[in-house]
Structures are given as C-alpha cells and as structure tokens.
C-alpha cells in the first residue's frame with residue numbers, strides 16, 4: 001500500500017485525492033492546503049483524512065511514500081524540490097515548472113535521489129489520444145502535414161501563468177507524443193485583457209521536425225468550451241473532440257491526389273478533379289477515466305520504481321516549448337528556437 005499526501009486541494013486536487021484514496025494500492029493519509037477556509041470545506045468532503053495547512057509537516061513524515069502536488073504552477077518547483085530532497089516520490093501537476101532551468105533541475109534531482117517524478121500530463125492517459133498515436137505509428141494518415149488544436153473555455157482565470165502555460169501545456173504534451181519529438185521552434189501572439197501581462201488568449205504556431213506545423217489556440221476568455229483537434233495527413237485526416245465522450249475520433253478518408261504537374265497544381269480543373277472525398281469512419285475507443293489511469297500508473301511506477309509514461313523528461317520538453325512561446329510573445333511574435 002502506497003501512502004500519499006496531497007498538497008494543494010483547490011479545484012483539481014480533490015479529483016486526485018478521490019482517485020488515490022479509492023485506489024486498490026494507495027491511500028491518502030494527509031491533505032495539505034494553505035487556505036483555512038478551504039480546509040473547512042475539505043473536512044466535510046474527506047472526513048477520514050487528516051488535514052493540515054503546512055506542507056513542511058509532509059517532508060518529515062517517514063510514513064509517507066509519495067507526495068502529490070496540485071498547487072498553482074509558480075509553486076511547483078519549490079514544493080517538488082523539497083519533496084524529492086525529503087526522499088518522496090512525486091506526482092506534480094502540469095506544467096512541471098514555469099521555466100526550463102527549474103524543470104531541468106527537477107529532472108536531474110529525481111535521477112540523483114532515485115525517486116519517481118511524474119507530471120500530471122493526463123492526456124497521455126486518454127484512450128483517444130493513445131488510439132490516435134497507434135494510428136499515426138501504423139501510418140494510417142500517411143505523412144502528417146499539420147495539426148490544429150483548440151482549447152478554450154470561459155475561465156478558470158489564472159494569475160501566475162498565461163493561457164499557454166495553463167491550457168496549451170496539454171496540447172503540447174499531446175503533439176510531442178503523437179509526433180514523437182520536441183518542437184523545433186515557436187511563434188506566438190496573445191492578448192492580456194483582464195490582468196496586465198497575463199495573456200488570456202494565445203495563438204501559437206510550433207514547427208516540428210519534418211516540417212510538421214502545430215497550431216495552438218489556448219484561451220480562458222471564450223464563450224465555448226472547445227477541445228478540438230484536427231490532424232491532416234497526406235493519406236487521411238482526423239478530428240479528435242474531447243468533449244464527445246462516446247465518439248471522440250472521426251477519420252476522414254479525404255485527401256488530395258495526383259494533383260501535381262511539375263511540382264505545382266497546374267489548373268483549377270485539375271485541382272478540382274484531384275480532391276478525394278472518401279468515407280468518414282468512427283474508430284472504437286475504449287471508455288475509461290484518464291485521471292484514474294494516471295493515478296494507477298503513478299502507484300505502479302512507485303511500487304516498481306519505474307520511469308513513468310508522463311516522465312519528467314517529456315514534461316521538460318513541454319516546458320521548453322512553453323518557454324519559447326513566452327519569448328515569442330515578449331518579442332512580438334518572432335519565431336524562437338525551442339531548447
């Protein structure tokens with residue numbers, strides 16, 4: 001049985017507490033949140049778990065195997081460092097840190113301490129994301145030209161990081177996984193409308209090896225909750241709608257063929273003739289709560305001392321890309337190298 005403390009129980013933390021506390025091989029033995037009013041609410045929700053407001057009580061608790069950190073992004077580095085130094089395994093929420101240097105330092109520290117450091121990139125445990133990865137690996141879509149990713153909602157509005165760090169962190173983790181690479185460069189523009197210096201909407205374009213483009217639209221200032229992804233390949237195309245739980249993926253047997261004469265489309269007539277409109281199919285995707293799978297995977301990695309799927313190395317790639325987006329935002333949209 002793995003004994004865990006959860007540090008940070010605001011909006012997201014309770015979902016982690018529920019999954020770990022209900023887990024077959026894990027138990028939450030302590031919840032820490034620095035806000036007294038939040039602790040009052042948690043008392044009613046988790047009456048059998050001891051509560052506290054000071055994270056330092058966790059580091060010295062020899063009974064604890066692991067710490068789960070679900071606090072705001074700007075606190076991830078300091079808390080994760082303390083937990084690793086105290087000899088605990090750590091699951092920290094995404095993004096791993098708010099800058100590359102800190103993410104790299106935590107990755108190295110986990111190696112040095114020999115502890116598991118996993119990051120809450122929950123989409124790596126999403127059955128639809130995994131299904132698309134299988135299709136891409138099998139070459140079902142052919143060569144990928146570009147991916148478009150939209151992640152919008154009205155709120156929650158963050159103060160410590162912009163919409164890219166908060167929302168696009170998910171999409172970058174998905175794109176890295178699907179393309180099996182880290183982005184090469186990023187260019188981005190954004191608007192800070194509510195709080196000065198904190199972009200509520202970010203429009204970013206990433207270049208991946210092989211000239212694959214990934215376009216990201218991340219915003220918490222939008223009337224609609226959208227989680228729309230389109231992957232365009234030279235053989236087929238697909239859409240992934242994370243809001244459609246029953247049928248999240250649609251594969252379009254559409255494309256453009258035999259259109260090139262001497263390397264370019266010669267006439268409008270030949271272009272029209274070359275568009276292929278095939279069937280649309282809906283692959284079966286197994287149901288399952290991604291967060292439950294994420295929590296079970298963390299417990300398994302701790303028990304076997306294995307490197308997790310959502311590893312610190314992958315999470316550091318995501319942070320490098322977010323850093324390049326941040327530099328581009330500061331430089332008026334200039335294309336910035338990742339890394």
Ligand SMILES: NC(=O)c1ccc[n+]([C@@H]2O[C@H](COP(=O)([O-])OP(=O)(O)OC[C@H]3O[C@@H](n4cnc5c(N)ncnc54)[C@H](O)[C@@H]3O)[C@@H](O)[C@H]2O)c1
Nearest residue numbers: 008009010011012013033034035070071072073093094122
């Ligand atoms: N994986 C996902 O899908 C997902 C979804 C939502 C949020 N998140 C991540 O989870 C983290 C938290 O997000 P949230 O929406 O729950 O934020 P939140 O602000 O609602 O909750 C954070 C909680 O942490 C507490 N806290 C802050 N500093 C602390 C400290 N030093 N010690 C103890 N408690 C402290 C706050 O009092 C608050 O209750 C963020 O990193 C966010 O990116 C991930």
